[in-house]
Amino acid sequence: MTEQPDSGEAVSAQTFLDQPDHASGATELARQLRRIRGLVSGADFEDLSAEIELARELADRIENAATPHPPAQYDSWGVPEHIASNPVIGSRNPAAPPLDAVVFPDGTVRADLTLGVEFQGPPGCVHGGVVAMLFDEMLGLANAAAEHIGMTVDLQVTYSAPTPLDTPLRFEARQERVDGRKLWCAGTLHAGDTLCASVRGMFVTPRWMLDGDQSKPIEG
Numbered sequence: 001m002t003e004q005p006d007s008g009e010a011v012s013a014q015t016f017l018d019q020p021d022h023a024s025g026a027t028e029l030a031r032q033l034r035r036i037r038g039l040v041s042g043a044d045f046e047d048l049s050a051e052i053e054l055a056r057e058l059a060d061r062i063e064n065a066a067t068p069h070p071p072a073q074y075d076s077w078g079v080p081e082h083i084a085s086n087p088v089i090g091s092r093n094p095a096a097p098p099l100d101a102v103v104f105p106d107g108t109v110r111a112d113l114t115l116g117v118e119f120q121g122p123p124g125c126v127h128g129g130v131v132a133m134l135f136d137e138m139l140g141l142a143n144a145a146a147e148h149i150g151m152t153v154d155l156q157v158t159y160s161a162p163t164p165l166d167t168p169l170r171f172e173a174r175q176e177r178v179d180g181r182k183l184w185c186a187g188t189l190h191a192g193d194t195l196c197a198s199v200r201g202m203f204v205t206p207r208w209m210l211d212g213d214q215s216k217p218i219e220g
């Protein structure tokens with residue numbers, strides 16, 4: 001259980017989709033790669049030739065040690081290997097911020113995070129596509145928290161104020177309505193008291209999830 005110190009409410013949130021560090025060290029490797037990601041995107045250097053050699057050697061070593069596996073099977077939603085590579089929440093994906101969500105007893109999913117220059121769109125601001133991607137994931141998590149999941153079929157983002165870089169951000173989302181296989185969710189993004197963006201999304205539980213695998217669009 002995680003107390004939310006600045007919520008002003010005496011409610012506790014539960015950690016959600018906890019991803020323990022991988023025994024191989026891949027999670028820690030992803031953390032270090034994220035440090036590099038931010039520095040390479042947002043700093044100047046005199047001469048990186050020695051570091052490039054090191055990076056090339058590192059990449060070669062990791063490639064030699066790797067046993068590549070194919071993407072997750074289409075019907076294996078939510079297994080650890082599936083979540084680990086996710087570009088938003090995947091603890092082993094160096095491209096993921098990563099977003100780390102908690103869920104409240106009323107089904108609200110919340111994630112606090114700060115995005116650095118590698119997520120820049122307009123000068124000093126978070127890229128709008130990144131905001132949309134994070135919203136999509138947040139709504140997906142709200143569905144998962146409500147134990148009624150689906151694939152995104154419609155996502156409408158309203159950008160109200162620039163989303164600042166290097167500033168604590170708060171995403172919140174919840175499932176609002178369910179009608180058979182159709183699900184509707186909504187969410188917000190705040191920087192302090194400023195509403196930067198809001199989202200409404202519609203999701204559909206694939207027929208095959210309920211009926212077995214008769215109409216899976218992807219083999220696997």
Ligand SMILES: CCCCC/C=C\C/C=C\C/C=C\C/C=C\CCCC(=O)SCCNC(=O)CCNC(=O)[C@H](O)C(C)(C)COP(=O)(O)OP(=O)(O)OC[C@H]1O[C@@H](n2cnc3c(N)ncnc32)[C@H](O)[C@@H]1OP(=O)(O)O
Pocket residue numbers: 017077078083086136137140141143144149150151152153154181182202204205206207208217
């Ligand atoms: C399954 C998701 C689970 C997510 C959470 C899972 C686990 C939790 C764990 C971890 C979370 C980790 C990861 C979460 C990952 C990703 C989250 C991001 C989400 C995505 O990144 S997701 C990718 C983008 N997304 C697509 O790639 C969808 C492409 N699409 C399709 O694959 C099909 O479209 C499908 C399968 C959705 C439905 O196909 P289907 O055959 O089962 O159903 P059908 O066509 O019969 O539609 C049924 C009724 O929905 C209506 N309907 C359909 N589409 C509509 C639309 N656009 N607008 C308005 N209504 C629509 C129809 O009109 C009909 O309505 P009616 O019954 O009234 O006629």
